[in-house]
Amino acid sequence: MxxxxxxxxxxxxxxxxxxxxxxxxxxxxxxxxxxxxxxxxxxxxxxxxxxxxxxxxxxxxxxxxxxxxxxxxxxxxxxxxxxxxxxxxxxxxxxxxxxxxxxxxxxxxxxxxxxxxxxxxxxxxxxxxxxxxxxxxxxxxxxxxxxxxxxxxxxxxxxxxxxxxxxxxxxxxxxxxxxxxxxxxxxxxxxxxxxxxxxxxxxxxxxxxxxxxxxxxxxxxxxxxxxxxxxxxxxxxxxxxxxxxxxxxxxxxxxxxxxxxxxxxxxxxxxxxxxxxxxxxxxxxxxxxxxxxxxxxxxxxxxxxxxxxxxxxxxxxxxxxxxxxxxxxxxxxxxxxxxxxxxxxxxxxxxxxxxxxxxxxxxxxxxxxxxxxxxxxxxxxxxxxxxxxxxxxxxxxxHGGSVPTTSSTTTGVPTDPSETTEKPSSPPTDPTKPTETTTDKPSTPPSTDICQHEGFVRDKNDCSVFYECIKEQNGELKATRFQCGAGTYFNEEALVCDYKENVKCNVLF
The missing domain is CATH 3.20.20.80 (Glycosidases)
Incomplete structure (x- = not known):
């Protein structure tokens, strides 16, 4: 099929x-x-x-x-x-x-x-x-x-x-x-x-x-x-x-x-x-x-x-x-x-x-x-x-088909004919992502100090830095360091680089 x-x-x-x-x-x-x-x-x-x-x-x-x-x-x-x-x-x-x-x-x-x-x-x-x-x-x-x-x-x-x-x-x-x-x-x-x-x-x-x-x-x-x-x-x-x-x-x-x-x-x-x-x-x-x-x-x-x-x-x-x-x-x-x-x-x-x-x-x-x-x-x-x-x-x-008449979001709901204003240019359509990533930087702490489990974890001292913990063949967890883009922190809940106002960061710089 x-x-x-x-x-x-x-x-x-x-x-x-x-x-x-x-x-x-x-x-x-x-x-x-x-x-x-x-x-x-x-x-x-x-x-x-x-x-x-x-x-x-x-x-x-x-x-x-x-x-x-x-x-x-x-x-x-x-x-x-x-x-x-x-x-x-x-x-x-x-x-x-x-x-x-x-x-x-x-x-x-x-x-x-x-x-x-x-x-x-x-x-x-x-x-x-x-x-x-x-x-x-x-x-x-x-x-x-x-x-x-x-x-x-x-x-x-x-x-x-x-x-x-x-x-x-x-x-x-x-x-x-x-x-x-x-x-x-x-x-x-x-x-x-x-x-x-x-x-x-x-x-x-x-x-x-x-x-x-x-x-x-x-x-x-x-x-x-x-x-x-x-x-x-x-x-x-x-x-x-x-x-x-x-x-x-x-x-x-x-x-x-x-x-x-x-x-x-x-x-x-x-x-x-x-x-x-x-x-x-x-x-x-x-x-x-x-x-x-x-x-x-x-x-x-x-x-x-x-x-x-x-x-x-x-x-x-x-x-x-x-x-x-x-x-x-x-x-x-x-x-x-x-x-x-x-x-x-x-x-x-x-x-x-x-x-x-x-x-x-x-x-x-x-x-x-x-x-x-x-x-x-x-x-x-x-x-x-x-x-x-x-x-x-x-x-x-x-390629020759007809326009759908229904939608997965509009079943059994009211219809109402009705729209409007200007902006000089488009705002962002997506949050920022890491703009620079590096592997095994000298400043990266040992993986054993970072990784307690597989997945992503934020740096304890810098909310804009996070690591991906990956289990290698020998069973050990290896940490790969990432740097979020300017003006963003790593959001531990959503696991993305997010705008600072959306992130709880208790680190004192």
Missing amino acids: KSLLLITVTIFVFAVETFGHDTNKVVCYYGSWAKYRQGNGNCEEETIDPNLCTHLIYTFVGLNGEDGSVKVLDAWADLPASEPGGGRDGYGKFNALKKINPELKTLIAIGGWNEGETAKYSNVLNDPNLRSNFVKSALELVLKYGFDGFDVDWEYPNQRGSEGKESDKEAFIATLKELHEAFQPHGLLISAAVAAAKTSASKSYIIPEMNSYLDLINLMAYDLHGAWESHTGLNAPLYPRADESGEDREVLNVEACVNYWLENGADPKKLVLGIPLYGRSFQLVDKNNYKPGSPSVVNGQGLQGPYTRTAGTLGYNEILELNQNEWDHYWDDEGKVPYMVRGQDWVGYDNEKSVGLKAQYAIERGLGGVMVWSVETDDLTGISGQKFVLLNSINSVL
């Missing part, structure tokens, strides 16, 4: 041409820090079903601001044990997925929101010499570890630390051009993750020139609303509501984002529609006033999940684990997305039906395909009755 399912899915993925459209790409970002999560949130490279994606993108590598080189952020997780600091060989395991699906293309991404203010990107990429070194370094990394391309996720040119630096736009294009020229002789791909809404995209991009150098333009059509606002809003509504006006109506919905990019010169065959596999949570001011656009607590501590551990964000896997009987579920028939309410908790998200409708929309607009952020927040274990239920819904629609 398992092999039959695999054959069926494979046929779906590669039988696009028989359906007469070119919307055939399924681009899947993978947050590699998910390998540190426990339970149903754990997502190793081997967890991913490579038959559900045409392109897989590993996130992230970083940028060395001094010389422009690309740097590995988590050596122990990413590199093989044969290299300094290496261990788990995430790159190798990720690229080994191509043995299961030989048509799969793998890329590695640089940047992301959690790189912080992007002044160093601006400084490096505006300097011809540093930019040249960046391109050379990126190519070397891709070739060395067997990726098929490189994804640029600079969030965002002319913003977040380099506001008013219009030269960022030209520097971004120059970078893409030089990457294209260096990568093309090797048959390698170049893609970019880009801000979707006009309010941000108009500051950062010269859209027509991007067509010449990019193979994929991954449109981040989500985070259109969130707890930074004073009212509830849907994370990624497909269309505006009738009661909206101004930017809420004209800018902050998927259709408006797609229209802006197409009207400003994007090649539709390269434009890939981003779909979130997570929701945004709010705290209502009045639990009886709950429709989209209702007053909410600004920067309130919206509900967070046990795996993503970020207030205001819930992965779909985390939504599925909630007691659905405690929630009232609603369908916004204008925005074509669901939302759910429990007391003062409010969550706008995407389910099987809404992602299917967005895949259908991508077909109708003649786009190159869809992108998901990110694969590790789909249903990894089959809580819904089907592993990777959202990705399966997307694939089914792209």
Whole structure:
């Protein structure tokens, strides 16, 4: 039965041409820090079903601001044990997925929101010499570890630390051009993750020139609303509501984002529609006033999940684990997305039906395909009755199936047609992970002083340091040291690097 399912899915993925459209790409970002999560949130490279994606993108590598080189952020997780600091060989395991699906293309991404203010990107990429070194370094990394391309996720040119630096736009294009020229002789791909809404995209991009150098333009059509606002809003509504006006109506919905990019010169065959596999949570001011656009607590501590551990964000896997009987579920028939309410908790998200409708929309607009952020927040274990239920819904629609009419989160609950506001750029969609790991540092105490059992343990004297205790063949426990990213501590309950305000740390420094 398992092999039959695999054959069926494979046929779906590669039988696009028989359906007469070119919307055939399924681009899947993978947050590699998910390998540190426990339970149903754990997502190793081997967890991913490579038959559900045409392109897989590993996130992230970083940028060395001094010389422009690309740097590995988590050596122990990413590199093989044969290299300094290496261990788990995430790159190798990720690229080994191509043995299961030989048509799969793998890329590695640089940047992301959690790189912080992007002044160093601006400084490096505006300097011809540093930019040249960046391109050379990126190519070397891709070739060395067997990726098929490189994804640029600079969030965002002319913003977040380099506001008013219009030269960022030209520097971004120059970078893409030089990457294209260096990568093309090797048959390698170049893609970019880009801000979707006009309010941000108009500051950062010269859209027509991007067509010449990019193979994929991954449109981040989500985070259109969130707890930074004073009212509830849907994370990624497909269309505006009738009661909206101004930017809420004209800018902050998927259709408006797609229209802006197409009207400003994007090649539709390269434009890939981003779909979130997570929701945004709010705290209502009045639990009886709950429709989209209702007053909410600004920067309130919206509900967070046990795996993503970020207030205001819930992965779909985390939504599925909630007691659905405690929630009232609603369908916004204008925005074509669901939302759910429990007391003062409010969550706008995407389910099987809404992602299917967005895949259908991508077909109708003649786009190159869809992108998901990110694969590790789909249903990894089959809580819904089907592993990777959202990705399966997307694939089914792209390859001739119908849009699902029901969802695993909306059975026997009310429906209510009803969505909303702007932010200059996306907030983080995931907690930080360890940004530097080392094995057997001289400062690491003896394993016998640390490990009382297998698993993870926090350093007694430094809350930002933790160890993984692994039993070796001789039965002894060996401790491997990790350093959480700046501004985070190791959360002993969730077993992740978490923001300091979420962690009890009684160490006196």
